[in-house]
Amino acid sequence: MATREPETGWHGENSDVNHLRGRAFEATCLAATAFGLVSVLLLLLFVANDAFRPFSADAGWLATYAATVVVPLAALAVYYYRLDEPAGEVAYVTSGLPVVGLLLTGGFAVLFIELLSVLEWFALLISLVVAGGLIVAHGRLRPKAALERLAVVFLSPVITMFGLPPTRFNWFVTDTAAALGLDFGLYYRVISLREAILMLPFVPTDWVMLLLTLVLPIAGAAGWFVEKRRESRRDGLAVVGMTTVVAVLGLVAGPLLGIGTEVWLLLVTFAALPLGVYVEGVIRRSEGVRGLAFPVVAVLGVAAGAVATSALGFAGPNPWLDWGFLTSATSRTAADAGIYPAMVGSVMMIIVIVLTTFPVGVGAAIYLEEYAPSQGLMGKFVTLIEINIGNLAGVPSVVYGLLGLALFIRVLQWPQGSIIVAGLAVGLLILPIVIISAQEAIRSVPDSFRQASYGMGATRWQTIRQVVLPEALPGILTGTILALGRAIGETAPLLMIGAAASVRLAPNSFFDVASMMPRQIFSWSSELDPAFRHGVLAAGVITLLAVLLVMNATAIVIRNRYQRTG
Amino acid sequence: MSTETPGPDITSRPTGRAARERMYRYVLLLCAAASILVTVSIVVLLARDAITFFTLVNPVDFFTGTEFLISRNVYGLLPLLSGTLLVTVISAVIALPTGVAAAIYLSEYASDQMRSVLKPGLEILAGIPTVVYGIFALVYVTPFLQTIGLPVNTFNILSASIMVGIMIIPMVSSLSEDAMSSVPDSLRQAGYGMGATKFEVTTGVVVPAAASGIFSSFILALSRAIGETMIVVVAAGSRPRMLNLSDPLANLFQGYQPMTAAMVQINSADSVSQLGFTSLFAIGLTLFVITFLLNLLSNRIAARYREEYE
Numbered sequence: 001m002a003t004r005e006p007e008t009g010w011h012g013e014n015s016d017v018n019h020l021r022g023r024a025f026e027a028t029c030l031a032a033t034a035f036g037l038v039s040v041l042l043l044l045l046f047v048a049n050d051a052f053r054p055f056s057a058d059a060g061w062l063a064t065y066a067a068t069v070v071v072p073l074a075a076l077a078v079y080y081y082r083l084d085e086p087a088g089e090v091a092y093v094t095s096g097l098p099v100v101g102l103l104l105t106g107g108f109a110v111l112f113i114e115l116l117s118v119l120e121w122f123a124l125l126i127s128l129v130v131a132g133g134l135i136v137a138h139g140r141l142r143p144k145a146a147l148e149r150l151a152v153v154f155l156s157p158v159i160t161m162f163g164l165p166p167t168r169f170n171w172f173v174t175d176t177a178a179a180l181g182l183d184f185g186l187y188y189r190v191i192s193l194r195e196a197i198l199m200l201p202f203v204p205t206d207w208v209m210l211l212l213t214l215v216l217p218i219a220g221a222a223g224w225f226v227e228k229r230r231e232s233r234r235d236g237l238a239v240v241g242m243t244t245v246v247a248v249l250g251l252v253a254g255p256l257l258g259i260g261t262e263v264w265l266l267l268v269t270f271a272a273l274p275l276g277v278y279v280e281g282v283i284r285r286s287e288g289v290r291g292l293a294f295p296v297v298a299v300l301g302v303a304a305g306a307v308a309t310s311a312l313g314f315a316g317p318n319p320w321l322d323w324g325f326l327t328s329a330t331s332r333t334a335a336d337a338g339i340y341p342a343m344v345g346s347v348m349m350i351i352v353i354v355l356t357t358f359p360v361g362v363g364a365a366i367y368l369e370e371y372a373p374s375q376g377l378m379g380k381f382v383t384l385i386e387i388n389i390g391n392l393a394g395v396p397s398v399v400y401g402l403l404g405l406a407l408f409i410r411v412l413q414w415p416q417g418s419i420i421v422a423g424l425a426v427g428l429l430i431l432p433i434v435i436i437s438a439q440e441a442i443r444s445v446p447d448s449f450r451q452a453s454y455g456m457g458a459t460r461w462q463t464i465r466q467v468v469l470p471e472a473l474p475g476i477l478t479g480t481i482l483a484l485g486r487a488i489g490e491t492a493p494l495l496m497i498g499a500a501a502s503v504r505l506a507p508n509s510f511f512d513v514a515s516m517m518p519r520q521i522f523s524w525s526s527e528l529d530p531a532f533r534h535g536v537l538a539a540g541v542i543t544l545l546a547v548l549l550v551m552n553a554t555a556i557v558i559r560n561r562y563q564r565t566g
Numbered sequence: 567m568s569t570e571t572p573g574p575d576i577t578s579r580p581t582g583r584a585a586r587e588r589m590y591r592y593v594l595l596l597c598a599a600a601s602i603l604v605t606v607s608i609v610v611l612l613a614r615d616a617i618t619f620f621t622l623v624n625p626v627d628f629f630t631g632t633e634f635l636i637s638r639n640v641y642g643l644l645p646l647l648s649g650t651l652l653v654t655v656i657s658a659v660i661a662l663p664t665g666v667a668a669a670i671y672l673s674e675y676a677s678d679q680m681r682s683v684l685k686p687g688l689e690i691l692a693g694i695p696t697v698v699y700g701i702f703a704l705v706y707v708t709p710f711l712q713t714i715g716l717p718v719n720t721f722n723i724l725s726a727s728i729m730v731g732i733m734i735i736p737m738v739s740s741l742s743e744d745a746m747s748s749v750p751d752s753l754r755q756a757g758y759g760m761g762a763t764k765f766e767v768t769t770g771v772v773v774p775a776a777a778s779g780i781f782s783s784f785i786l787a788l789s790r791a792i793g794e795t796m797i798v799v800v801a802a803g804s805r806p807r808m809l810n811l812s813d814p815l816a817n818l819f820q821g822y823q824p825m826t827a828a829m830v831q832i833n834s835a836d837s838v839s840q841l842g843f844t845s846l847f848a849i850g851l852t853l854f855v856i857t858f859l860l861n862l863l864s865n866r867i868a869a870r871y872r873e874e875y876e
Contacts, residue, residue, distance in 0.1 A: 021765055022763055022764055022765035025765050025768075025769075026671070026675050026765075028667060029667040029668065029670045029671035029675060030671050030675070031667075032663070032664045032665075032667030032668050032671065033667070033668035033671045033672065033676075033684055033688070033739070034684075035664055035735075036664065036668075036688065036691050036732045036735040036736070037684070037687045037688065037691065039732060040691055040694070040702075040732060043702045043706055043707075046706050047701075047702075047706075147585065149586075150589065359597075360597045360600055361597075362597075363593065363594045363596075363597030363598070364594070364597040364598040364600065364601060366594050366597075367591075367594035367595050367597060367598040368598055371591055371594060371595070372598075382598075384602070385598050385599065385601060385602060387862075387865065388601055388602055388605055389601050390861070390865055391605070391858055391861045391862060391865070392601060392604060392605060394786065394789055394790070394793075394857060394858075394860075394861035394864075395608070395793070395854065395857060395858065395861075396790075396792070396793025396794070396795065396826065396853060396854075396857055397696075397793070397795060398793065398795040398826045398829055398830065398850070398853070399608065399612075399793070399850055399853060399854050399857075402612060402829070402846070402847065402850040403604075403607065403608050403611060403612075405833070406611035406612065406614075406615070406847070407607055407611055410611075411611070428604055431600075431601065431604065432601065435601065459583060459587055460587060461586070461587050461590045482693075485693060486693070488695075489693075489694075489695025489696070489697070489698070490695070491695065491696065491697040491795075491796045492696075492795035492796055492799075492826070492830065495799075495830050495833065495834060496829070496830070496833055498833070498834075518695055518697045518796075521697055521698075521701070522697050522700075522796070522799075522800065525697075525700070525701050525704060525705075525800050533705055534705065537701060537705065538705075541698050541701055544695060544698065545694070545698065548693065548694075548695070552690075552693060556686075
């Protein structure tokens with residue numbers, strides 16, 4: 001600023017300062033911030049309009065639902081926002097939990113329909129539990145034998161899951177048995193526990209196996225969580241007991257509702273159990289109880305709307321995105337086209353990514369934050385790793401696709417376009433993102449926690465496992481869910497590794513050629529027929545975005561709930 | 567721990583525990599080193615086929631050729647580079663000023679409430695899958711441009727670039743905002759103490775002080791635009807074309823094929839000669855080198871500004 005002659009005093013006094021310029025600048029900046037948001041919002045409205053076609057409904061239908069659902073919910077939302085913020089949070093979570101639960105239920109239902117039977121799941125889980133039991137038992141019996149433990153840790157899951165490879169020993173056993181007139185069927189290898197269970201002459205019915213291997217463990221985990229939070233064993237047991245009772249009720253209720261006992265069990269586990277625990281907590285704390293009105297009003301409003309429209313004879317809209325779209329395969333005619341096989345492909349790809357990328361990414365983050373030396377040759381190497389991770393995060397996705405093509409298909413000769421190749425290629429793509437977000441989460445654990453643990457005599461690994469990881473877990477989960485959201489939407493790597501443009505049958509093995517949601521959407525985008533371009537395509541986009549929205553909202557809720565303050 | 571009753575486990579089994587501790591350390595180190603392995607395998611595997619390609623096609627011809635036609639075995643990179651250049655320039659024209667202005671607003675002007683709405687909003691822009699942006703461009707933006715009277719083709723570089731621009735706004739704005747918020751408050755106070763207005767402090771003090779951070783965000787955003795694939799595959803067409811320097815405006819309304827789109831097309835074509843297929847890796851390696859260098863440069867610049875103020 002130029003200095004002025006002192007006698008004029010503060011130079012703002014005689015309105016030398018021009019406010020207009022500053023105001024205009026501020027408004028321009030605000031407009032720039034809003035530009036991207038508003039244009040994408042408009043485009044989303046266009047897509048949603050194409051997907052749902054709300055204006056194909058009678059005006060009376062729209063008016064009825066506006067009166068029974070939209071107006072009451074909007075009024076409630078305004079009330080929460082203005083007067084009762086904790087209730088708003090409760091409303092948000094109680095409406096969101098069932099949605100996430102339904103999504104998980106759908107995911108597991110797809111898994112059991114397409115990928116493995118309930119019996120295979122049962123056998124898999126029992127074998128894993130036995131393997132875990134072996135490891136624990138070995139630790140108890142021979143606590144000092146560290147190297148032996150290493151062998152047990154690696155071998156016992158392999159043996160229970162896959163059996164032993166062919167050796168002279170097997171042939172010897174088989175030949176001896178044959179000489180004695182017995183036939184074990186052991187010509188090639190020792191059979192694994194998993195396969196033994198699959199061969200059992202009698203197996204429990206599907207719902208018993210699901211109850212034992214899915215409902216009870218998750219209910220147990222929830223019960224343990226409640227027990228720890230409230231320091232009351234009774235409450236924890238109550239959670240387990242209630243869940244089991246409600247699950248068993250499904251024997252009657254499932255068929256009555258026409259959804260089958262198995263789906264009932266999944267619904268109880270993934271939707272009813274978390275919702276029940278949360279609602280009970282809200283009522284007990286009596287904090288934001290009014291928020292519970294939101295989902296109740298929503299359900300009642302939809303029911304009232306349904307009754308009213310059918311009584312008055314109003315026709316509903318004819319959306320592209322409907323149940324048929326979600327449950328059928330793609331087709332040449334737009335009216336029959338659906339996204340189901342591609343959704344199964346995406347779910348299976350996510351399984352591959354979670355099993356491979358998540359452990360490696362979190363492991364790398366732990367090393368870089370907790371172990372990495374800052375000096376010497378190793379220190380240089382670690383700096384190199386850090387810089388490299390930063391750079392990998394900026395490598396274009398199409399190059400990862402090329403890497404997948406070169407490495408998995410051309411060098412390792414895995415089947416082109418298979419789910420495992422897609423999952424690994426996209427997994428490599430999100431690996432740097434997972435590492436960076438896990439590093440941030442681990443870094444945010446205060447050092448005093450670690451010092452306290454060391455002071456108690458814990459080793460570094462004990463400190464990490466018992467103190468650092470539990471504290472950092474919400475942050476790691478948030479980052480991972482966001483990264484998985486990125487993975488679901490990635491298309492370019494799928495094109496490079498040759499994922500199928502469209503498949504009619506859902507894949508049922510990880511080595512099957514499959515299509516994934518964005519790949520399917522891309523192949524619809526080259527259809528010229530307007531029914532595809534403005535109908536099926538829009539429905540696909542909305543489905544993909546809805547999945548992403550639910551995932552991101554979950555991540556944000558976890559972040560807000562567990563965010564370290566200060 | 568009290569001195570009279572030493573814990574029984576502290577010294578009794580040191581060997582097993584030490585071995586296990588070492589094992590965890592090495593397993594975790596392996597995880598961290600995996601990222602190096604990824605980079606190495608990208609370079610090695612891409613270079614392997616690229617070298618095969620360059621033994622059959624003169625690199626000079628490749629990098630200076632003005633025609634790209636696989637069916638006639640003509641491989642010139644310049645048409646593909648033209649497409650990439652156009653997308654990068656147009657999207658930069660949209661995203662860089664908008665992103666910086668948004669960063670200024672979020673860092674200097676926005677109230678806490680505004681920021682709590684706008685920042686997650688911008689994050690959402692970055693989270694939308696690129697194939698969706700491509701569909702926006704093809705199905706909604708191009709017809710819109712046609713209705714307002716621009717002579718655009720069905721596949722054109724303009725609507726694709728507009729969408730690329732919108733996609734990279736959050737990258738510019740969030741990194742620039744970080745740079746602006748890390749400018750120490752004392753600098754602002756000094757500006758106010760001199761009698762400067764908020765506008766003058768913002769444009770005269772904060773932005774210049776954050777310049778290196780802003781610049782680094784620009785480079786990162788450009789690198790992202792260069793590597794963007796799905797938007798241009800869906801909306802920019804599949805014809806490699808040289809820039810028409812005599813009529814610059816006409817360039818905007820035509821379809822082009824940037825490098826990334828060419829890679830996708832070569833890979834998904836039904837019958838491609840062996841040489842044509844290896845050209846994929848030559849283009850991929852070029853793309854990788856360009857983006858890798860840009861990212862490295864951006865990190866360097868960003869590291870420098872962090873040193874200045876922290």
